[in-house]
Amino acid sequence: MRIPVRVYYQDTDAGGVVFHAQYLAFMERARSELLNEAGIDLGRFAERHGLLFMVHELAVKYHRPARLNDMLSVSAEVVKLGHASLVFRQRVERDGELLVEADVTLALVERGRMRPARIPEELEQALK
Amino acid sequence: MRIPVRVYYQDTDAGGVVFHAQYLAFMERARSELLNEAGIDLGRFAERHGLLFMVHELAVKYHRPARLNDMLSVSAEVVKLGHASLVFRQRVERDGELLVEADVTLALVERGRMRPARIPEELEQALK
Amino acid sequence: MRIPVRVYYQDTDAGGVVFHAQYLAFMERARSELLNEAGIDLGRFAERHGLLFMVHELAVKYHRPARLNDMLSVSAEVVKLGHASLVFRQRVERDGELLVEADVTLALVERGRMRPARIPEELEQALK
Amino acid sequence: MRIPVRVYYQDTDAGGVVFHAQYLAFMERARSELLNEAGIDLGRFAERHGLLFMVHELAVKYHRPARLNDMLSVSAEVVKLGHASLVFRQRVERDGELLVEADVTLALVERGRMRPARIPEELEQALK
Numbered sequence A, B, C, D: 001m002r003i004p005v006r007v008y009y010q011d012t013d014a015g016g017v018v019f020h021a022q023y024l025a026f027m028e029r030a031r032s033e034l035l036n037e038a039g040i041d042l043g044r045f046a047e048r049h050g051l052l053f054m055v056h057e058l059a060v061k062y063h064r065p066a067r068l069n070d071m072l073s074v075s076a077e078v079v080k081l082g083h084a085s086l087v088f089r090q091r092v093e094r095d096g097e098l099l100v101e102a103d104v105t106l107a108l109v110e111r112g113r114m115r116p117a118r119i120p121e122e123l124e125q126a127l128k
Helices: A022-037 A042-049 A121-127 B022-037 B042-049 B121-127 C022-037 C042-049 C121-127 D022-037 D042-049 D121-127
Strands: A002-006 A051-062 A071-081 A085-094 A097-110 B002-006 B051-062 B071-081 B085-094 B097-110 C002-006 C051-062 C071-081 C085-094 C097-110 D002-006 D051-062 D071-081 D085-094 D097-110
Touching (some): A002 C022, A022 A051, A022 C002, A042 A051, C022 C085, D022 D051
Antiparallel strands (some): A002 A071, A051 A097, B071 B085, C071 C085, C085 C097
């Protein structure tokens, strides 16, 4: 999955570039669209199964900054699919140049008690 | 209620000043602390009564911008208390100078159906 | 100008709906795209002219909340164009239903001293 | 450095917990206050030296989620100080329980060309 993301004032900071945590928000958008394309609506998924995806671990490298009004391309790819967690590899690019890359590990948890949960068959199939 | 708010990079934009919508987030902090002081924990309130406060109307005037590392003072005062809504008057100041002011109207709604709800007696008493 | 906006977790709050100030961020995206379409790149505009658009006044009405994964349509239209300010009327809709509407007044200011500035001829022509 | 951070609606998402990228914003607050205490005002520092701190690398582990109205304690400690970069170790805790921990590597860059810059003597002394 690869989505276009425009940089607006709301994404930048007084350094004149995109605020570092905002790239993680861009990446969340790409993950959500990947899930949408696989037929998983996160809102309905949470209600139906009582399960939430929680970010469990992040490893991010920032190579170059994005600036106001840049048109970026943000990708998400599942690189590991376990029983209770999955890892996305994600890249933010501008005209083919790598700006930021990250490995984002998500764990599935029960909504109420926040305990680890097994990924439902339906979701596993959809992500393959 | 009056709370101190420091301006960090996360609050600013590439214009070098605080992003306009972020002052509304500062104001939400002051409203929450006013409710906390009145003994209302919004999280528990939502669970116990199944009720949510929703912003219904906003009127905001921006006079001067705040900048990185400024120390601001943000106030919240209830100026009108109706059966199903209340109005806060809020000000963002720096060294006594008015930067932003707003009237924020909140309505109480049922969490599930998002229908207007009457303000519970307990809350009405607490806010008086 | 009318842009599609998907609602992601980053836009929502613990009330299960879009955080009220986030609709203003959605609206900023639509204004920026209107300016882009008129040939105004805000980043370059700020550098070339030393001028910034600042939000000066906001009047917002919230009718219905948007939820996770909703696909919204956000519009921006210039309804008043003065010598030093302009007013946008903006609407957030879902399937033709009005969720939030706002009048957003912007003033043009000199970047350094934050003093009101006259809208350049080039910009005035572009916005007509 | 250790600062108190209250969780407001603006920090949470529809999962009922703090949005994962928002902990990084909390950590930025603690780093800024550490620098303030060391006599470094980031805004003036950027203007005087033409230098910016950019986040260069992030490694984050999420152990437990924070919820609406929680009172958190967020710490920042310099664990490595190089010629052109420094590493902060940061923790988000609630009542002594570790919720999130991160190593945040910052690089100093020239504001215009975004090229690596040597940390000024003044700053090195202040951080020791």
